[in-house]
Amino acid sequence: MTIERASGANGWVPVAASEDVIPRHVFQGKLLGQELAIWRADDGYVNIWENRCLHRGVRLSIGINTGTELICQYHGWRYANRNAGCTYIPAHPADAPPRTICNRTYPVREAAGLIWTHLDAVEPAFPALTEAPLVLRAMPLRAVPAAVEAALAAWSVEGLTAEGDLRFGDGSSQLQLYVQAVDAGQSVIRGVLTGALAGQGLVVLRRLNTALTALTRQLEAEALAAPAPAPIAPVYARVSEELAEMPGLEADLADGPGKIRVTLAAKKMVANGIVSLELKPLRGVLPTFQPGAHIDVALPSGLVRQYSLVNAPGETDRYVIGVKREAQSTGGSEAIHEHLREGDLLAISEPRNNFTLRRDAAQTIFIAGGIGVTPLLAMSAALAGDGQDFQLHYFAAGQEHLAFQDRLAALGDRLTPHLGLDPAATAAKLRDILAQPGPAKQVYVCGPGPMLDATLKIAAEAGWPDNSVHFEYFKNTQTLDDSQAFEIALARSAVTLQVPAGKSILQVLRENGIKMASSCGQGACGTCKVRVLEGTPDHQDVYLNASEKASNATIMTCVSRAKTDRLILDL
Template structure:
């Protein structure tokens, strides 16, 4: 990924909790191209890992993707926050950011290969990559429908522009407006197996779509999602021991840390990328023990086999886990 130093040229309050931030090159030149679904990794002072923020493109103009003069982000102020969103909300025009990207782990499939209506589902700030997809699909003349879920209209970012751009293709489902509500199960009942579905938003929304899609036997290749939430402790998590067979190291993994965290603290250099259990880069072979799979990468059959584990997010049901590392 390219490493860039970008300048904040403008910030705008979209909702009480969402701020859009426009970034430009220091020399005012053209920025690297990107496709719908791409994000930037931004270095946050005092944070060891960069934060990922999706690029927002509401304009169907081809130049907005291929020869952008600026990047636009939408950032929700998280509560509680680890500091990333607070820092981003504090940015002012003239500030500079160290950025990696654009990178795209959430691309559109070949939008010319399937004439079925594409289904876009966004929850909360998950609208940021989904809005870019809507713009790209509209530009390509491809049929789509966008379902946008949120707690209230006043908290839903970019809503007016989306309505102006997409008209009847946009369906807003706000918790505070009973007349707009379409329960997620009812929406999924309307989707056929030939359609591609893209979903971004809170973990609960994505988990619900994944679970119900499996119940309906949708093809895995037709369900696409992105989750920016890293591993977090769950109720009942406990410590366990991990042995690295190749090196002979035996390490303790506490309840509030991942296997990847512990390996890094021990001076190991494991491969990883997303830290969310989506990409498969950190996968390790399990020689002994029973993994507690929490990833979004493995198939049901692979989970049942218990032969591999995504060390960035998954844990152990057994007291000891032996990995081929």
Template structure:
């Protein structure tokens, strides 16, 4: 029976104990090399052993606990989803949402790690597995064809008690169940299970190890006399168009996921925590620190909430909601009417607040509910052992949320309760200090605090690109009274933008496909390069320096001060 690349069977590919924390195991199944690693939360990942950037083996990469870091250019991939969370060559940007490594199905059972070449067959425990406390033997790699290895194992049986040959290369001889992992056409690993833990574990392990060593030597001598089989030639699928191109419309509003409210609790005075999970227990999409989701509320409103999760924590999303929010009917609905067990529609995570991981010093400043994205950032920095300090300003001790989550961080976390406005300002100034190269500050909190910290930062000589903050919405009144022409350089087209219509709308009417998302100048999706003309910036996405450079604009709200704009579209 020749091996098939599309064999749907599940095979053991490692022992549980092969996967200590912070290790990357190198495995192979049916010709495909695998990088297998256990995250700090216990979850085991089985991925193609190839970084999709430059093809370097991920098995030489670094298991950072909840992310795997490629050794070559440092791309980070998240536990569970294998989604890319950080690209060091683009430290200020959030990686495209869809970059994701190839992963294989995984199950941990009976002291072994099981996987399959594809998802065609659901995992089922091997026959007779019930009711035993299985004990894994030392695996034995053999350079022989898997079928010859199966035959060799069967010959271990005494004549009066022949071996049981089961499907998927399983041989039962006496009390031992032997699994043959088909590594490649000419290579296999024998993995044995005893139904109970033996009295003298070490002696038993040695006994079977000796038995298998002799069997291996016999099988390899026999294999050396035969022509070596051609290795399997797995086809490495090309990166899909989805992955390698920009999506036409970045995040259509209607593209939602249904999640269930797993837990709702009072995290602090005035802060309610919500834990949202997939209904079938699958993992949720990849996110990066600073990311938020849109939550579609029962009353039809859509509100944005930052994720508080740490790296590779995709089993649930945890958000914090301010109970007495001024937003009429927004957070109020969540707090008052949504209960545990309810279903909610959310968007995939988006990130307008990306965290650089190349700073020599990172200062996180949170005000009130603004702790949520900064908690996520602190957790990422913490796992990567990067230096950071987190300052959390609250009205009083009782309103400090996520205390236990903050308590387990290793970085410098300081709470400041009940400070008056001037005292907060003085504290922020003292904490930030004069600007030094490669320092970055991230602020999230009430609008007044955002402006105050920006002012303090400017006074201390911090450049705009070192001061990071996020607006979820543009509260400014958009002035759309101007009328002007836009010349689209790449499309060789000149369009007239009349008063009352946006550049984006005008371009769409002319048949162009242009990405956009929030359409209120807050999310950054429609960012466009400006080649000529003077921009009338009305967004809250670009910072002062970017606006002053006059080289880019948001076409959803911003307009022209000049009669004509030339855009790189």
């Protein structure tokens, strides 16, 4: 048998055994002073993160592993599988956390029954390993890692075959030993055995354990006679200013769809006239998203379109969107249905969320019309995973028009389809659904404009408060009037600009070097929202609700204008 030793300070180092990282559990590890939270998601992916919540620094190793997210038990902040992005902040239930709130992650490999990571700036070569080995019991000890490595370098297995039942001379077997440098004076010896000896199971494990235990006791006795080294100071990831300020979403969004390159991994019909696209990153992991988020998709034709993510919380390795073939397509849905093929490359934006899900309601009512079910499917999956009370009412022309039926089936009796109803019957059914408003209830509705208009009117008549009814329009169907000229003053920039007839506030801002994020360009998504400090806006958007428009506190710069000669904006 040959023995291979590896350093514990550089390169890939095992920090846990695969059997340590069991489902719905969080394993606490440590490497060179850095505490690690190690957990396995339900999809099998192993996460290695800095072991602290970004809110108050509480250890995530005592958090809750839901299988798709890790929840801090202090104030309930949630972090997503794979990318470690914050997905929900209970103190801000109506807001999507800024994408910059993201925990520090470490590289991870799972091989030879061990979980590996490294702290190097450049990814080192991964050691050559034989799969399906016999994994030795981890041997923690209080000794300087360099001393442990030196002792292992001189260690041999002579005398282990005294009983004659083990053939350590078999050249086909190899014992690979690794030192996990936990801290300046703490180490863990880990090892794997391959070859013929690995087949002898517990017998060989006991013999090696006895020998290594004797070695660790000797090393600890020697360490006690020497001064204890100072612990390694951990290096924490810098927490962004957004954690303290929680700025508006517009300050956090990248502009345009060219940020991320993805490949069309799968394309299939999921209903009559509706196609599903599965988008996977060319490299790395995808940014965090919350239920209700959408992405911009840049098509090969040059068109840019917005589509809601259908993903359930655990689906972090891909984005899934649904696209309906529009009878009067302006080129976007036609291009996707007719010309996109699996394997095609696309550019997309980071997810934006202006249709955020509250998770503190006693009951949530989802109302979907046609393709408007896509963001509500993501929301339903999130609440189902939390065991919360909700109902999804899905209005469609017929059974064949119900999209993503596999996802719908997973909702069980919490799904109620309403098929083939005319406008009058739809309104009557909406009155039944919304007949009992309550202070602890929330309503989310997405679908065609006429259906949304009817739902909002019926909800108001039934006594639902504006802040309990959330909606998302596909597009702005109002007639826009851009005939008026007016002036805008930018309070923080000390700049005054003229907005002429025929140009939007957004256009004028960009022409004058003011960077503004936008998405739909129709006043439907809320991305270009800005605070109004003085003046009366002429609201021409379909994003703000009635009370928000009455307050005149914000304006959509892509379509809305001014009723007064001057607006002062918080820019």
